[in-house]
Amino acid sequence: MEPLAENTIRASFANCSKGEAKRLALPGKLTEIDWAELDFLGWRDPKATNNGYLVFPRGGEVVGLALAATPGRIKQSMCAFCLTTHGTGDVALFAARRAGAAGKLGNTVGTYLCADLACSLYVRGRRKPSVPNPKESLSTEERAERMLANLNRFADEVLAE
Template identity: 65%
Template sequence: MEPLDETTIRAAFVNCSKGEAKRLNLPGKLADIGWEDLDFLGWRDPKAPANAYLVLPREGKLVGLALRAAAPHASQLKSSLCALCQTTHAAADVSLFAARRVGNAGKQGNTVGTYICADLACSLYIRGKRKPSAVTSARVTSTVDEEVARTMASLNKFVDEVLTDNA
């Protein structure tokens, strides 16, 4: 992923108001992010951990999504699978994230949800730069490029749902 600046990130959001995008907390120092290892930028708000954000390149432009995380699962004994990168984690390390739909559907409170790595670090799990805590963790035997393509296809399918105003 190409490095992004604050203005570009804030302008990318499609499912929140400009005021909300202006007020959201960015992921620390942008210059310290390892952009070369990311396929999308994902972070949780350290001041409000239920708030999370994704910014991804899509069809030649950036799309940003504001998300809400469900309460974490308490079990470290059960495992869960990230719907994007297919990494198996302890159940507490995968969260259900909901995104408000765009347009009238979003104004009526309609959301779309999916299970994603709780730390939104799918790109790092794919590349082996971060290891899941689940003992039963297993990776699919495919190349990093194939896993990136599958992850981004899953993420784009989720974004398609968010961008659908079905009111």
């Protein structure tokens, strides 16, 4: 993933107001992020831990989605993006408000994701899940492509008018 500036990240959010995007907490110092290891930027707000954010390239643009995690612990489960299996508490149900009029009516789309939103690191073996995962015959590149396809299917639902 190419490095992104703060103003690009804040302007990318498609399912929250400009004011909400301006107030959201960014993931620390952007200059310290290892962008080459990421297929998308995902992070949780350290002060409002139920808030999560995804920013990713899509169709020549950068798209951001604001997420809300449902409180509670889930037993062993699999992330819908990277297909990594995690133990208790390491997968969370995230809901994204739909873009446009549907979102203003309170409609959301939900999915189960890595609780830390570090899917790119799990795909590349840079972070290990809490439970052993079966070996895959796909290359790292193929797994990253599959993850991005899953992310884009989710984004299609969130962004659909």
